[in-house]
Amino acid sequence: MDLIKNQDYEIVIEDMGNDGEGIGHIGGMTVFVKDTVMGDVAFIKIIKLKKNIAYGRLVKLITPSKYRVEPVCKIARQCGGCTMQHVSYEKQLDYKWNKVKNCLARIGKVEHPEERMEPVLGMEHPYHYRNKSQFPTGRDKDGNVVIGFYAGRTHSIIDTKQCVISAEINDRLTAVIRKFLTDYHISTYDEQSGEGLVRHILTRVGFATGEIMVCLVINGTGLCHAQRLVDALTEIEGMTSVCLNINQEKTNRILGDQCVTLWGRDFITDYIGDIKYQISPLSFFQVNPVQTKVLYDKVLEYADLKGDEVVWDMYCGIGTISLFLARNARQVFGVEAVPQAIEDAKKNAELNHITNAEFYTGKAEEVVPAVYRSGGAGSAADVVVVDPPRKGCDAVLLDTLVQMQPQRIVYVSCDPATLARDVAILQENGYTLRKAAVVDQFCHSGHVETVVLLSQRKPDDVIEVEIELGEMDLTSAESKATYAEIKDYVLKEHGLKVSNLYISQVKRKCGIEVGENYNLPKSEDSRQPQCPEEKEKAIKDALDHFGMI
Numbered sequence: 245m246d247l248i249k250n251q252d253y254e255i256v257i258e259d260m261g262n263d264g265e266g267i268g269h270i271g272g273m274t275v276f277v278k279d280t281v282m283g284d285v286a287f288i289k290i291i292k293l294k295k296n297i298a299y300g301r302l303v304k305l306i307t308p309s310k311y312r313v314e315p316v317c318k319i320a321r322q323c324g325g326c327t328m329q330h331v332s333y334e335k336q337l338d339y340k341w342n343k344v345k346n347c348l349a350r351i352g353k354v355e356h357p358e359e360r361m362e363p364v365l366g367m368e369h370p371y372h373y374r375n376k377s378q379f380p381t382g383r384d385k386d387g388n389v390v391i392g393f394y395a396g397r398t399h400s401i402i403d404t405k406q407c408v409i410s411a412e413i414n415d416r417l418t419a420v421i422r423k424f425l426t427d428y429h430i431s432t433y434d435e436q437s438g439e440g441l442v443r444h445i446l447t448r449v450g451f452a453t454g455e456i457m458v459c460l461v462i463n464g465t466g467l468c469h470a471q472r473l474v475d476a477l478t479e480i481e482g483m484t485s486v487c488l489n490i491n492q493e494k495t496n497r498i499l500g501d502q503c504v505t506l507w508g509r510d511f512i513t514d515y516i517g518d519i520k521y522q523i524s525p526l527s528f529f530q531v532n533p534v535q536t537k538v539l540y541d542k543v544l545e546y547a548d549l550k551g552d553e554v555v556w557d558m559y560c561g562i563g564t565i566s567l568f569l570a571r572n573a574r575q576v577f578g579v580e581a582v583p584q585a586i587e588d589a590k591k592n593a594e595l596n597h598i599t600n601a602e603f604y605t606g607k608a609e610e611v612v613p614a615v616y617r618s619g620g621a622g623s624a625a626d627v628v629v630v631d632p633p634r635k636g637c638d639a640v641l642l643d644t645l646v647q648m649q650p651q652r653i654v655y656v657s658c659d660p661a662t663l664a665r666d667v668a669i670l671q672e673n674g675y676t677l678r679k680a681a682v683v684d685q686f687c688h689s690g691h692v693e694t695v696v697l698l699s700q701r702k703p704d705d706v707i708e709v710e711i712e713l714g715e716m717d718l719t720s721a722e723s724k725a726t727y728a729e730i731k732d733y734v735l736k737e738h739g740l741k742v743s744n745l746y747i748s749q750v751k752r753k754c755g756i757e758v759g760e761n762y763n764l765p766k767s768e769d770s771r772q773p774q775c776p777e778e779k780e781k782a783i784k785d786a787l788d789h790f791g792m793i
């Protein structure tokens with residue numbers, strides 16, 4: 245059956261797509277329908293046709309799915325923000341968990357990922373969780389000020405007097421600003437003409453501190469009657485910073501580079517756990533502080549730090565994870581491409597009196613190979629955390645990680661597909677996926693945050709049989725010293741840090757069996773580094789000490 249545009253069809257929604265939209269089939273075509281839920285039977289109108297897929301708009305529900313709920317927000321369907329408020333929260337979580345499972349199985353080639361996945365970590369109260377909001381500001385056709393959100397896939401602003409996912413105080417903040425702009429006839433920005441002053445309202449709230457920042461993004465250099473606005477805003481408890489951000493470009497970018505403080509400090513502070521962070525209008529900071537704590541606790545758990553490790557935090561942003569881990573590690577190195585973020589990271593380290601965190605500015609795929617080749621401090625990592633943007637890790641970085649041979653890699657990801665792609669690469673190179681947790685950071689949207697633990701396919705995985713043999717006919721010492729024990733010994737006795745790779749190279753040289761394929765160079769001309777003489781001597785001493793040679 246050929247589908248026809250603008251015609252109505254009946255459809256059964258069988259699945260849910262990447263943004264939480266419903267998916268069904270009509271006559272062999274896959275049809276994506278926003279605002280529907282798995283289990284819905286509905287009339288839809290075909291609005292767009294491609295070769296094998298089509299897009300439909302919900303016209304009328306025939307039988308609603310059992311997973312359907314009434315959205316708490318009255319404008320949820322028009323607003324482009326929450327794409328899944330009409331789906332029960334339980335089902336949202338189930339959908340996110342399954343999305344990760346399917347990606348790990350299909351793309352990651354992980355067998356039975358569900359056996360390694362923890363139950364999804366959702367929010368007890370999945371509303372008013374966002375600490376940062378950016379409201380586009382304009383006028384409706386009658387000239388009334390509108391402050392709200394863009395309608396899905398458009399730039400028309402829906403006036404939003406209440407938002408159920410932003411910090412609760414936002415309703416009051418936007419009301420004050422709406423009144424100020426109206427009373428003092430302040431112009432609002434028009435995207436078409438590039439005229440008008442106020443473009444966006446940015447608010448940030450420290451959930452632990454109660455501190456509030458209000459920042460008006462303006463297409464100009466000053467705001468008339470600014471004192472009146474400050475007077476009204478400072479009546480609100482917790483007001484800490486009132487500022488302007490200057491953006492005079494005709495662009496979709498929300499923020500310009502320059503900020504002017506009108507009143508109070510030029511930043512607010514907040515905590516994740518007991519680490520304090522300074523947040524300025526331009527800083528990147530996780531938007532759901534409650535779940536960020538849950539996520540970082542998971543990272544800490546998976547990193548399993550004992551206090552003596554060298555940890556790398558790749559794609560570190562303002563160093564949030566680096567600082568969270570620093571107290572449990574010997575040394576943390578963070579790498580981040582954006583220089584301002586690194587400045588914030590250094591400032592935050594100072595603020596928390598953390599002295600064992602060092603930060604590099606640059607692309608992880610350039611900085612890390614260079615540090616590794618130099619062989620200096622940090623070239624042997626025990627634990628690596630990566631938290632890349634949606635496109636996942638750069639191939640050069642993954643290659644370097646494989647050479648650095650950290651014991652554990654903790655991968656934080658906001659895109660399960662690229663996560664799974666990178667997991668497959670790491671699994672081909674000596675690592676095994678041990679655990680995975682889905683943390684719901686973006687309730688009511690289709691976005692999924694995942695953290696997984698990969699660790700080296702330990703000799704123990706392969707040696708188990710040998711240990712049993714050992715119990716029968718090897719001298720007790722032969723099989724007993726683990727890589728960790730050898731590392732400890734070398735560090736204590738020789739003051740040297742050695743990697744698993746080096747230990748396995750020396751073991752092999754000494755004729756000690758190393759798990760099959762374990763740390764073997766992939767090819768003769770492989771770029772795997774060779775253990776330096778001094779470290780080889782130290783490792784041999786350890787092997788001797790443990791009676792293995």
Ligand code: SAH
Nearest residue numbers: 559560561564580581582607608631632633
């Ligand atoms: N780990 C941080 C931030 C994660 S967001 C936190 O939890 O807050 C991903 C970060 O990667 C962004 O700060 C972005 O600027 C940075 N980034 C993007 N590409 C990069 C690259 N090639 N090398 C290093 N950092 C990069």
